[in-house]
Amino acid sequence: MVLGDTMPGDGVLPAELSADLRQWGAVAASIAGTPVLPEQRDIVSRRGRQLAGRVSDALGRPVEYVDPLTGGRERVLGRSTEPIPVVAPEPTPWETGLPAAVFFAVLAAIGDITLSRAFGEAFGLLWIPANLLVVGGLAPSLWLVRRQRFWRWIALGVAAGLGAAWVVLLLGQFL
Template sequence: MRPVAGWELHARSGRAVLVRGTEREIDPARLRLPDALVAALHEWAHVAQEVGERGSADTAAELVTRRGRQLAARLAAETGGRIGYVDPVSGELDHVGRSRSAHAVQLRGAPLAPVPPTPWGPGLVVSAIIGAIVVVTLVVVTLGLADVSGVLATVVNLAVAAGFAPSIWLGSRIPVWRWVAYGTAAGIVAAWIALLLSLLG
């Protein structure tokens, strides 16, 4: 776990690197950053190297500087800390973002930073409401179809479960939508149990 304070963004040999004091260089790809941001950082460093080698016009150098500051600001926003930006054209150091002592940039594979507490109360209420809606809907529809054909009712139940499965799987990974996904999954299971009990009774 490495603190944000003191890190500087450099463009070296066509690659974007983070350096702090006399420590070794760290590739941004090793940090918990979006892949698009890492790719943009390396692309900027590559262009900065070409501009430096060719001695391009002031306009190109200004674009490299401006793009570097934008990326440093995005990096500071992602990490929630202050990043030093070393201009590859002038060599000047500029600080971007705000200092944050309580948090840290972390390497891939390291434990995640402190996460806000899980809202169990509101989340379970949402899951219960969604589950109740799913149970009532499936039971009513299935019992109505069962009067026509038991096979049709079974097929419809399986089709509903198969149709919801991808959404439940994807939704369970999203903080807000996971409660809806949990409620839907629980509702389908509860509806099947209720229908089996009604058949036995």
């Protein structure tokens, strides 16, 4: 991303605006030349125009905005009041996601119960801290993938399976 020529009297851009420009430039560069939806291309272009308006306000003069995705040029004076459209989220794929979550819940529960019982037979109640380490080790990974399209179902299934395994294991200690 290039801000172009500076003119006498141009001030320094605020740090927040510079950070926003770098972030937008990275996004625009990452999708340039790749197939993207028209709505996504429009959002990146509108965000660029808004940032050009903020740069114009900060410098106190018109700036030229060159759209990195289309190559179009336009002169921008001040902030654009046009809102960025919100892309509607995709519908949740319950019919494929729930079976995947159930499969991984059963897999995680059986694996955890089997491992904990074997560890309990060999070392007694040390299965509890060992199982806490297993759950604690998986928790950050499950938390990170919880918003990914397909992986969220696996994370949901594994979390539910581990919870069910704990219930079964604790009930097995008392019964």
